[in-house]
Amino acid sequence: MTESNLPSRKRRWEILMLASLAAGILWTVVSRVPSAVGAPLSSSPSPREGFLAPDFTLDNLQGEKVTLSDLRGKIVVINLWATWCPPCRAEMPALENAYEQYKDSGLVVLGLNVTNQDSESEVPRFVEEFGLTFPILLDRDGSVSALYELRGLPTTFFVNRAGIIRTVVVGGPMSETFFRSKIEALLQEVQ
Numbered sequence: 645m646t647e648s649n650l651p652s653r654k655r656r657w658e659i660l661m662l663a664s665l666a667a668g669i670l671w672t673v674v675s676r677v678p679s680a681v682g683a684p685l686s687s688s689p690s691p692r693e694g695f696l697a698p699d700f701t702l703d704n705l706q707g708e709k710v711t712l713s714d715l716r717g718k719i720v721v722i723n724l725w726a727t728w729c730p731p732c733r734a735e736m737p738a739l740e741n742a743y744e745q746y747k748d749s750g751l752v753v754l755g756l757n758v759t760n761q762d763s764e765s766e767v768p769r770f771v772e773e774f775g776l777t778f779p780i781l782l783d784r785d786g787s788v789s790a791l792y793e794l795r796g797l798p799t800t801f802f803v804n805r806a807g808i809i810r811t812v813v814v815g816g817p818m819s820e821t822f823f824r825s826k827i828e829a830l831l832q833e834v835q
Contacts, residue, residue: 691791691793691812692812694808695808696807696808697720697801697803697808700712702756702782702788704781704782713807716805716806716807718751718752719746719749719751719802719803719827720752720753720754721752721754721803722792723739723753724783724794724797724798724800725756725797727762727766728766729798731797732817733774735818737820738818738822738823739753739755739818740774740778741823742823742824743777746827752779753778754778754779755779756781756788758783758789760783760785767780795814796814798815798816798817799812800813802826804830804833805830810826810829810830811826
């Protein structure tokens with residue numbers, strides 16, 4: 645190897661390294677996943693914390709349509725449940741008590757019955773048995789359960805006034821203290 649080839653080889657190596665570095669930086673920028681920590685909240689609907697709650701319209705027990713986006717400006721707790729689910733039954737009194745305590749502060753609880761996995765005729769009896777006064781919605785075809793990627797019962801979404809999901813809880817039963825702590829945190833959020 646002659647000394648005259650050494651500078652040109654070094655130069656080619658430097659160019660190759662710079663090109664690799666540039667390609668790596670470009671790939672990092674193009675393929676990055678937005679960070680959940682400190683990132684602005686997304687307006688894309690997704691059933692995850694920090695994202696806009698996917699909108700839906702369902703019938704309540706009286707046959708009236710209820711649309712989630714119509715409730716913007718209120719704190720919304722969406723509780724997916726079934727009459728045959730023991731943890732659902734166990735947490736209903738706590739959910740009803742929290743609703744009664746905070747409904748005048750702008751809380752709306754939507755009891756979303758997964759009717760496609762339940763018996764619709766059992767729902768009114770369940771509501772009467774537990775003395776539920778919050779709206780009960782019927783997911784007859786399972787479309788909202790699928791939209792919210794239901795993985796277990798009960799599943800509860802705590803949604804702030806802007807429609808952003810702040811907490812997701814899969815399973816239960818949750819205590820009244822837990823419900824109250826999550827609701828109070830949402831009430832204290834500044835818009």
